[in-house]
Amino acid sequence: MMDPRFPPPIPGVLPISPDEGFELDDHGNVDWRLAWVKELGHLQQITAEQEKAGVDPEWYRMMLIRVRSSLMPPPPMNPEVMHGMPPPPHMQPPPPPNVDLAQQAQAQPAR
Numbered sequence: 443m444m445d446p447r448f449p450p451p452i453p454g455v456l457p458i459s460p461d462e463g464f465e466l467d468d469h470g471n472v473d474w475r476l477a478w479v480k481e482l483g484h485l486q487q488i489t490a491e492q493e494k495a496g497v498d499p500e501w502y503r504m505m506l507i508r509v510r511s512s513l514m515p516p517p518p519m520n521p522e523v524m525h526g527m528p529p530p531p532h533m534q535p536p537p538p539p540n541v542d543l544a545q546q547a548q549a550q551p552a553r
Contacts, residue, residue, distance in 0.1 A: 464472040492501055 465476045467473050489505075
């Protein structure tokens with residue numbers, strides 16, 4: 443059973459290349475903890491390089507927003523808000539098969 447807090451990765455979305463060379467554990471599985479720790483170290487290195495280059499404070503703001511937004515859960519579905527909305531045209535039920543268009547036009551009230 444999948445944990446909803448950790449949805450499966452979407453193919454092509456995560457920037458993980460096949461030749462990245464992740465460390466494997468004794469069973470041949472990727473050591474994700476080690477990969478995460480290395481990624482944090484890489485982010486610290488990039489930050490140090492940006493500090494030496496005299497980066498604009500906007501860079502820090504954008505990086506913080508990117509990291510935090512990537513870790514946020516998706517917004518919950520709100521059925522109360524959606525309940526009052528009509529279904530989109532492609533989700534409306536088709537007309538009954540025995541009713542012709544003339545009968546449908548007569549059955550609809552004039553606007």
